[in-house]
Amino acid sequence: MDARRVLLTGGTGFIGRALVQALLQAGYRVTVFTRYPASRRRRMPPEVQLAPWKPDPEALRPWLEQADAVVNLVGANIAAGRWTQKRKAELYNSRVQAGRVLSQAWEKASPRPRVLLQMSAVGYYGNQGEEILTEESPPGTDFLARLCVDWEAATQPVEALGTRRVVMRTGIVLGRGGGALPLMALPVRLGLGGPLGDGRHYMPWIHLEDVVGAMRFFLEREETQGVYNLTAPHPVTNEEFVRTLARVLRRPAFFRVPTWVLRLVLGELAEALLASQRAIPARLLRAGYTFSFQHLEPALRDLLK
Numbered sequence: 001m002d003a004r005r006v007l008l009t010g011g012t013g014f015i016g017r018a019l020v021q022a023l024l025q026a027g028y029r030v031t032v033f034t035r036y037p038a039s040r041r042r043r044m045p046p047e048v049q050l051a052p053w054k055p056d057p058e059a060l061r062p063w064l065e066q067a068d069a070v071v072n073l074v075g076a077n078i079a080a081g082r083w084t085q086k087r088k089a090e091l092y093n094s095r096v097q098a099g100r101v102l103s104q105a106w107e108k109a110s111p112r113p114r115v116l117l118q119m120s121a122v123g124y125y126g127n128q129g130e131e132i133l134t135e136e137s138p139p140g141t142d143f144l145a146r147l148c149v150d151w152e153a154a155t156q157p158v159e160a161l162g163t164r165r166v167v168m169r170t171g172i173v174l175g176r177g178g179g180a181l182p183l184m185a186l187p188v189r190l191g192l193g194g195p196l197g198d199g200r201h202y203m204p205w206i207h208l209e210d211v212v213g214a215m216r217f218f219l220e221r222e223e224t225q226g227v228y229n230l231t232a233p234h235p236v237t238n239e240e241f242v243r244t245l246a247r248v249l250r251r252p253a254f255f256r257v258p259t260w261v262l263r264l265v266l267g268e269l270a271e272a273l274l275a276s277q278r279a280i281p282a283r284l285l286r287a288g289y290t291f292s293f294q295h296l297e298p299a300l301r302d303l304l305k
Contacts, residue, residue: 006219007063007113009033009053009098010073012040014178015211019071020048022212031063033074055097060105064113069219071117072155074098078121079180083143083268092147099154106158115164117218118155122169122204122231124148127275130202134282135169135227144272152227164225166218171231171279175208176303185304187255188246194255196262199239201276204231207293207302217289229281233294241296248300 006023010016011032023030024047033053034040040050051063064070076094081087099118106112125133126140139145152167159165174181187193211230218224236244246253262270281289293299 005029005031005066005068007031007033007051007067007070008073009071009102010075010119011048011071012043013073014175015173015208016073017044018175018208018212019073019215020045022216024048026216031067033060033063055101057101057104057108060102061108064105064109065111067113069115069117070102070113071119071215071219072099072102073119075119075151078123078144078272079269081269082266088143092150095147095151096154099151103155103157106155106161106163112158112161112163115166115219116155116158117215118152118165118167120148120152120167120169120227122171122229122277122279123272123275124152124169125277125279127201127271128278129276130278133229133277133279135229140275142271142275143268144275164222166224167227168214168218168230169227169279170211171204171206171229171235171277173208173211174205174299174303179208181303184241185245185249188242188249188251188253191252192255193242193246193251193253194257195239195242195253196257197238197259197274199237199242199256201238201274202235202278203238203241204229204235204277204279205241205296205299206230206232207299209292213292214284214289217284217287221287224287226283228284228287229279230284231279231281232296232299233280233285233291234296235278235280236296244296245300248297248304 006028031049033051035053037050123144126145139149173179242253
């Protein structure tokens with residue numbers, strides 16, 4: 001699209017920072033919502049405008065009126081600790097309530113942004129074993145699946161206002177300096193790595209470069225709309241992932257973490273880590289997006305070289 005003014009929520013996070021850099025390099029004007037504009041200033045490029053995030057539609061409205069596109073990435077870290085009831089409420093509110101406030105502000109805004117990119121996750125599908133999952137596959141019934149369903153629904157009202165909305169069900173994002181990869185690589189580097197449980201559950205992964213590339217693709221392709229799986233075309237099992245990681249790092253991976261240990265240490269979060277989602281990016285491929293990293297080993301070599 002010709003519009004070049006992009007507003008981000010969650011722009012100071014792992015994915016958000018990478019997207020900000022890519023948009024700036026492509027000539028976009030970027031504004032980032034944050035609860036702490038003063039403290040975040042030194043972490044963001046000077047060209048980025050920071051806007052105070054308040055859960056008040058009227059306070060958000062003027063910022064929406066200045067934007068051509070919004071990328072909604074906001075959400076507390078799913079894997080940062082046990083899922084106590086308090087933690088689950090935080091995970092839910094940081095996504096669903098924020099999306100609802102954004103939708104309310106959207107209704108008040110005039111003019112409105114032309115497009116909304118809405119983050120979601122392949123956790124939407126629940127634990128589906130070896131079944132190949134496309135965007136048409138139904139949702140699961142566990143906590144993470146229900147969270148994703150409500151997360152996506154929170155901003156659906158903008159479609160009735162004539163806004164093009166893209167929902168991005170993202171897999172495990174692999175990148176440098178953040179996300180899951182440093183935590184997954186550490187035990188392997190120490191010679192203590194190995195599969196989780198029986199290792200047979202599928203892990204839909206994606207290189208950070210392709211996450212950012214796909215988001216730019218959605219911003220610039222007017223015909224893209226609806227739900228897309230943001231995963232590499234070739235998901236792997238947990239055992240295959242660990243073995244590939246060990247091969248790239250030239251380290252052994254003999255240890256196996258029993259399921260009961262994961263459940264003892266992590267509680268309900270363990271079920272999310274052991275869930276199998278063999279998700280493929282069917283609609284993204286049909287739309288013509290070209291992946292930089294289709295296979296796991298080249299992606300890991302690029303990130304760990």
